[in-house]
Amino acid sequence: MVALSTASHFPSTHHPNRILKPLKPLKPIVRIPPRMACGVSLQQLHHHSDHPFVPEVEKAVDSLYTEFRAVDNLVAMNTARVLKAFQNARVGSHHFGGSTGYGHEEPGGREALDQVFAEIFGAESAIVRAQFFSGTHAITCALFAFLRPGDELLAVAGAPYDTLEEVVGIRESHGMGSLKDFGIDYREVPLTADGSLNLGALKIAVKPKTKCALIQRSCGYSWRHSLSVDEIGKAIQMIKMQNPNCLVMVDNCYGEFVENIEPPMVGADLIAGSLIKNPGGTIAPCGGYVAGKKKWVEAAAARLSAPGLGVDCGSTPGDIMRTFFQGLYLSPQMVGEAVKGSFLIAEVMTAKGYKVQPLSRVPRHDTVQAVQLGSRELLLAFCEAVQRSSPVGSFTRPVAGATPGYASEVIFADGTFVDGSTSELSCDGPLRDPFCVFCQGGTHWTQWGLVLGEVLKFL
Numbered sequence: 049m050v051a052l053s054t055a056s057h058f059p060s061t062h063h064p065n066r067i068l069k070p071l072k073p074l075k076p077i078v079r080i081p082p083r084m085a086c087g088v089s090l091q092q093l094h095h096h097s098d099h100p101f102v103p104e105v106e107k108a109v110d111s112l113y114t115e116f117r118a119v120d121n122l123v124a125m126n127t128a129r130v131l132k133a134f135q136n137a138r139v140g141s142h143h144f145g146g147s148t149g150y151g152h153e154e155p156g157g158r159e160a161l162d163q164v165f166a167e168i169f170g171a172e173s174a175i176v177r178a179q180f181f182s183g184t185h186a187i188t189c190a191l192f193a194f195l196r197p198g199d200e201l202l203a204v205a206g207a208p209y210d211t212l213e214e215v216v217g218i219r220e221s222h223g224m225g226s227l228k229d230f231g232i233d234y235r236e237v238p239l240t241a242d243g244s245l246n247l248g249a250l251k252i253a254v255k256p257k258t259k260c261a262l263i264q265r266s267c268g269y270s271w272r273h274s275l276s277v278d279e280i281g282k283a284i285q286m287i288k289m290q291n292p293n294c295l296v297m298v299d300n301c302y303g304e305f306v307e308n309i310e311p312p313m314v315g316a317d318l319i320a321g322s323l324i325k326n327p328g329g330t331i332a333p334c335g336g337y338v339a340g341k342k343k344w345v346e347a348a349a350a351r352l353s354a355p356g357l358g359v360d361c362g363s364t365p366g367d368i369m370r371t372f373f374q375g376l377y378l379s380p381q382m383v384g385e386a387v388k389g390s391f392l393i394a395e396v397m398t399a400k401g402y403k404v405q406p407l408s409r410v411p412r413h414d415t416v417q418a419v420q421l422g423s424r425e426l427l428l429a430f431c432e433a434v435q436r437s438s439p440v441g442s443f444t445r446p447v448a449g450a451t452p453g454y455a456s457e458v459i460f461a462d463g464t465f466v467d468g469s470t471s472e473l474s475c476d477g478p479l480r481d482p483f484c485v486f487c488q489g490g491t492h493w494t495q496w497g498l499v500l501g502e503v504l505k506f507l
């Protein structure tokens with residue numbers, strides 16, 4: 049350790065009762081531990097004790113002060129909104145009690161959570177349930193709430209996420225009940241060459257039979273821009289101008305709390321997402337949500353359960369309600385950490401010459417940071433390094449393989465406490481050209497700092 053005096057050599061004039069003598073400059077004190085004698089240099093020692101990161105990461109961290117500070121402001125704004133909603137719903141420990149069976153005797157937590165969620169997202173209503181298997185399931189319930197035989201679904205931001213291909217019927221669902229099986233047509237507005245919304249094409253894309261427009265906020269497994277809520281708002285205006293009866297559904301996965309507004313505030317009729325992503329705050333062990341206009345939330349609930357059952361059922365066994373409330377409360381903070389992690393990944397990988405999306409230091413619209421690695425080997429090695437650096441299953445090696453819902457082979461590094469949780473530090477990617485790794489999550493940005501050190505060893 050090196051102790052250096054930073055005190056002024058002049059008496060303070062601020063405190064009239066204290067007469068300070070000029071300080072003698074202190075000599076640096078260097079304590080040499082016994083290990084030094086065994087060949088460890090001072091530089092190594094200094095690095096070991098004061099710098100947790102490799103120099104490339106350290107440099108990136110130092111350059112990101114402004115971005116990190118802006119994220120802290122965002123976290124504070126979103127936390128204030130969340131807190132207000134908790135207080136308005138008078139959330140208390142009695143709401144954590146849970147229920148079994150039909151869930152009819154639930155002590156009010158389910159309703160309070162729906163109310164809190166709706167307020168935070170600027171929606172009329174919400175249904176937040178453990179019974180949603182995943183984001184794909186929640187999005188599917190929302191799409192089936194809107195669409196009936198003879199209607200058309202229009203994907204506004206290019207192709208939807210991989211797991212929705214079988215839901216829509218873009219990929220054969222073998223009679224399992226895709227939208228196509230029910231006579232619902234599908235069309236998409238391709239993105240522009242640079243991966244942005246094609247507003248020129250969207251201006252004339254909505255037809256009288258287009259009952260639902262699907263807007264995917266986050267990039268998914270595409271090399272494209274994730275959409276800001278402002279851009280989503282502009283697209284909604286454009287859609288409604290052409291056909292006011294066209295309902296807009298936003299796939300909100302990975303977008304929650306990345307900005308201080310959410311899609312229902314700019315006119316989305318429904319949004320849907322997963323609780324093992326952003327809004328579960330790394331605490332929720334499962335579940336999903338649908339929020340938006342009351343009528344359509346009820347229709348999505350009927351698809352989740354059955355027509356006539358409504359939203360006032362569904363068991364909440366064990367400790368689940370506490371985890372949902374606590375996770376939601378923590379979510380703005382966890383999202384903030386993930387966003388800081390994404391800035392760090394982009395900065396470090398750009399310096400190493402890799403293409404990143406979004407670019408380093410540009411404002412974020414989701415928690416996903418994509419890096420184009422360019423080869424199968426590098427993608428596998430990246431995911432292996434992340435798995436090695438994880439708290440759970442660090443001794444395992446992720447293997448690419450077939451996953452339900454995906455046409456491509458996919459590799460996932462998820463040494464997470466909740467299985468598949470991507471609000472915790474994780475990365476994944478389909479094994480297809482241009483071999484991009486999609487990184488997300490983390491309960492503190494420093495975790496990505498450490499992981500990047502491991503990744504840089506093989507780059």
Ligand SMILES: Cc1ncc(COP(=O)(O)O)c(C=O)c1O
Nearest residue numbers: 182183184209266268299301322
């Ligand atoms: C944009 C987007 N939508 C939907 C999904 C599907 O979510 P889930 O894996 O929870 O089904 C994902 C998954 O990563 C996604 O990135």
